[in-house]
Amino acid sequence: MTSRPIATPRPIALVGIGKIARDQHVPAIAASSDWSLAATVSRSGAVEGVEAFDDFDAFLAARPEIDTVSLCLPPQPRFDYAKKALLARRHVMLEKPPGQTLSEVHELIDLAARMGVTLYATWHSRMAAGVAAAKAHLAERAVRSARIDWKEDVRRWHPGQEWIFEAGGMGVFDPGINALSILTEILPSPVHLTGAVLEFPENRQTPIAATLDFTGGVRAAFDWRQEGPQTWEIAVETDRGPVTLRDGGARLEVDGTEETLPDHPGEYPALYARMAELVAKGESETDLAPMRHVADAMTLGRRETVAAFEF
Ligand code: NAP
Numbered sequence: 001m002t003s004r005p006i007a008t009p010r011p012i013a014l015v016g017i018g019k020i021a022r023d024q025h026v027p028a029i030a031a032s033s034d035w036s037l038a039a040t041v042s043r044s045g046a047v048e049g050v051e052a053f054d055d056f057d058a059f060l061a062a063r064p065e066i067d068t069v070s071l072c073l074p075p076q077p078r079f080d081y082a083k084k085a086l087l088a089r090r091h092v093m094l095e096k097p098p099g100q101t102l103s104e105v106h107e108l109i110d111l112a113a114r115m116g117v118t119l120y121a122t123w124h125s126r127m128a129a130g131v132a133a134a135k136a137h138l139a140e141r142a143v144r145s146a147r148i149d150w151k152e153d154v155r156r157w158h159p160g161q162e163w164i165f166e167a168g169g170m171g172v173f174d175p176g177i178n179a180l181s182i183l184t185e186i187l188p189s190p191v192h193l194t195g196a197v198l199e200f201p202e203n204r205q206t207p208i209a210a211t212l213d214f215t216g217g218v219r220a221a222f223d224w225r226q227e228g229p230q231t232w233e234i235a236v237e238t239d240r241g242p243v244t245l246r247d248g249g250a251r252l253e254v255d256g257t258e259e260t261l262p263d264h265p266g267e268y269p270a271l272y273a274r275m276a277e278l279v280a281k282g283e284s285e286t287d288l289a290p291m292r293h294v295a296d297a298m299t300l301g302r303r304e305t306v307a308a309f310e311f
Helices: 018-030 056-062 075-087 101-115 129-141 174-188 267-283 289-300
Strands: 010-014 035-041 051-053 068-071 089-094 119-121 143-151 193-201 209-214 219-225 231-238 243-244 251-254 301-308
Touching: 010 018, 010 056, 018 035, 018 056, 018 267, 035 267, 075 089, 075 101, 075 143, 089 101, 089 267, 101 119, 101 289, 119 267, 129 174, 129 231, 129 243, 129 251, 143 174, 174 219, 174 231, 174 243, 174 289, 193 289, 209 289, 251 267
Parallel strands: 010 035, 010 068, 035 051, 068 089, 089 119, 143 219, 193 301
Antiparallel strands: 143 231, 193 209, 209 219, 231 243, 243 251
């Protein structure tokens, strides 16, 4: 793979100016010394002071010097954008989940390698403050079992986002895959799914809740109907006591005592720093383990129909 010499901060384009682009990507790039937001591509959104395109082909043709794009679209349209970008020899950063299907992403991995550019399938929750420390603790212990509770209010976090309930939108696995991205990062040995129950609202194409069983005594409960306090917790029982990540990995408790974690740049700044490293080294990073578990759950899961859901 070759990486072309280019100015620092490197120009980058954001594609799909929606909720996560505004909440996280724009501020993370603004605070980065590696990147400069040089263009946006969005059918309706824009960022003040930044050149805006409403058509991706027009952007690719007009701005060949912007050699990196970050795709913040929902998973359904993402493959077509990623393929065009790679064919145009752009480095590509993918929001999670990296695609609608595993096959799509395998095709992108092969294409990035052929084109000699970087492909980074990001998992923002792996960058949460407590994850690296949890992984280090677990490397020195024998894991007995683990329990994931990932329960949030879909109306609060995804207001009106119909795509998450459409085929390819993953439903409750959209947040649940964040838990699986942490699990697959911190466990010393891999596990695989042995069974699942998926609860589909009678008027929707994707599940609103799921329970998953894995080898190694790992169980997970995902639920999008939780009002009040929100729960994003992974509790691992070990031979020497519990290792528990709370608040989506931002807090870590070991043997019942909360650890003081080192200063942390934040999940999205850490992703952009990693992308800069990958581009500089001419490497790609595309771990599909979290998505494999979701695909397995969709394959093995028993379907139950529950009450209709409206935002
Ligand atoms: P969103 O706001 O609903 O959509 C993002 C943008 O994608 C939209 O503003 C839209 O931009 C574009 N878009 C939507 N459908 C499209 C289509 N069919 N074709 C082309 N463009 C389309 O979604 P989001 O919440 O930002 O989520 C995007 C991705 O980020 C998802 O994969 C999600 O899992 C991930 N993510 C979201 C969150 C969160 O809290 N929301 C957190 C972490 C990660 P234009 O209409 O302007 O083109």
